[in-house]
Amino acid sequence: MNATAASLLGLLDLGGGDLTAGELVRVAEQRIGSFWTLTRSQVHRELAALERDGHVEPGPAGPRDARPVRLTARGRAAYREWLTERLPAETTRVPVLLAVALGAVLEPQALRDVLERSAAGHRDRLAAYRALDAQLAALPGGEPWARATLAYGVHHEEAVLRWFATLPEHVRPPDAGTPRPRAEPPAEGPERQA
Amino acid sequence: MNATAASLLGLLDLGGGDLTAGELVRVAEQRIGSFWTLTRSQVHRELAALERDGHVEPGPAGPRDARPVRLTARGRAAYREWLTERLPAETTRVPVLLAVALGAVLEPQALRDVLERSAAGHRDRLAAYRALDAQLAALPGGEPWARATLAYGVHHEEAVLRWFATLPEHVRPPDAGTPRPRAEPPAEGPERQA
């Protein structure tokens, strides 16, 4: 049982019915978006292993050789055990930090350009998360868990943007704000949309 | 040129002199810590490729078959080009978010345990970052770039801890604080755009 396999079983559990590889990819994208990458190739490979181990069983075949799978009781127990007992720590690679760590040997202007592009991406993502959250909030059930997941993204992006503002002035990207002032009314509403 | 190779060249540049694979791993751990994972196996593999491509050249051999390498002019240009022109976006897998996304089908108690353990890890890391930052601040040069890197970690961990406090009460880990009162800790971000 690995992280990818466990996540697939969990999504099957959440989905309720039979899902194909493509559907799983879509559900993952929708449910955990940019915080849990999954490619179709991975899904196919893991699904094959999961079926071999009895964690999923094939459902009725669909068009295009699409093979929906269904979670088995064994599979449900396996992923839950993994989730509660073997959940690994978060691992990250933050490319922009590499640039910052090398700040002593880089041209300030080059570093500043890198930071500016990175900051723009974070601003865009923050805006996208907020927009999506507004959509979810309007839905009947309120989608509390999807919104909780999104909230992580919002908190993270806000934190990163605040961090940009703390960088030395000669490399700080424009529009990153300034280190100190956190008093003024933050423009909560519609910002420059991506 | 890939991210791992580029980071090795950058660290060689920063280090100044000849470094062995093991030294590179140590420098990476010290400089970008938990935001840039590197294993010795990767370093050996990449170093072989880098030497083949003329990005590094072998220095005087040391004990235990240790083979220090030195950055070449070609290597310096290559990693800088990558850093400023091809820096990839951040990719993350946040296991705890998987649990949250599956909140609808998990036992609340199980989810709460998972969250509590995750929160504990984040608290520990935040404390460690702060302690390390205090050490760096006391150093002669002040280590501005190392501290800037660390600051990212501090901001990130603070944000995650704040996020925990926003989760539904019946799964919120103890010691996570409460959603509303944001008196003391860094508050709503001043991510002013324009």
Place this chain on the structure above:
DNA sequence: AAGGCCATGTAACAAGTTACATGATTAA
């Protein structure tokens, strides 16, 4: 001087990414 310890390099394995061939659906 000897034995445990630790760092080195190597190799096998697992996971993630990219590119491609095929077949179904849709629109003209």
Place this chain on the structure above:
DNA sequence: TTAATCATGTAACTTGTTACATGGCCTT
């Protein structure tokens, strides 16, 4: 009916991880 498009599965490749054998270093 035909052509374009899109989703599917497969394969090849790259990157990351884990486990292991060896040899210098340090302590006793």
